[in-house]
Amino acid sequence: MVAPTRKLWFDGDVNISIRRISGPEFSIAAPRLVDIYIAAMGYSPSVRNQRIRAWREDTRLPGFTAIVAATHNDVIGLAYGFLGTRETWWDRQLRKGLQADGHDDEAIRDIAGDYFEIAEIHVRPGLQGAGVGRRLLTDLLWNAPARIALLSTPEIPGEDNNAFGLYRSFGFHDVLRHFHFDGDTRPFAVLGVPLPLEHPSSRRDR
Template sequence: MSFEIRRLSPPEFSLLVPQLVEIYIEAMNYNPTTLHSRIAGWRNDLVRAGFGAQIAIHHNEIVGVAYGFLGSPDSWWDAELRRGLRLQGGPTEQQWEILRSYFELAEIHVLPQYQGHGLGRKLLEAVLCNASARYALLSTPEVPNEDNGAFRLYRSTGFFDVLRGHLYPADARPFAILGAVLPL
């Protein structure tokens, strides 16, 4: 299969957000009723410093998306990260170092029928290649023995544990927060 990875400008991202959120909903198996709230949230991220977005295209169809921005203490996710670290006795000195300079990989998703073809890796590498931070951080649902494509991708690109078993208020599943030194 042939795929194209393409950077999106913020205006292009804004226009495509409804379609991109549909990919997120399908890939994460979320309830479609979250569509409108997630569209608003993704569009709000456009103003974050260091915003970058990439899409994967197959036969003129968008089949994957990745985007992120520089981490900041004024974001909801940063507050969640700090809360989780405090609950586990941190932040440690190493965790403080990460908190001072990280790129938040907010979302990376590939439609299920296109997973397993290296698109996640290409999107990950593309969105992080120009990140102006020392670390990249992301969260992913926990799975037994890390036995899924997402964990295999993250481990193979150098991601390490920052926080495990984190519970977000709006999701009953535990999540792992992983970090990597940049550049990958």
């Protein structure tokens, strides 16, 4: 079963389509998608070529799924992920962090044994906070074949940004906080949510 193309309206007059793309399509679009990532995260353009190569490598991972948001002439957002596997750097970092946080082997298996990794979700600056990220995340996790979804996001004082607001609205809970990935000085939060995803409109305040 294939998720349908979805539509939403931004500022009342710009039609935005949300759709899944294949691995080959993602590889072709990778340079443009990485540019959105760099702009959204405020990274140096020097990382561009390395990220393009890494993202194209990710299309080979099991369960690879990619979603894009686009207007009639431009891509404005993306999300992609895949099934967690012991072969990825992120999985090894996750297990290392859980162990350092005091989780025993059974607890680590419970968290990391069957998950879908949300590798990236980004919306072009200037269009954030308008519901595009919500649609990207909803469609990315639609029918994801795992027990939970996991992601990492930079720590922000008071969780005061669009990313944390989006994740909390979907019911993401803390898995690790103030975790440092190897080679990155910034602290990150690792968050998780049970699957199948409960749509935010159906959630009651807890």
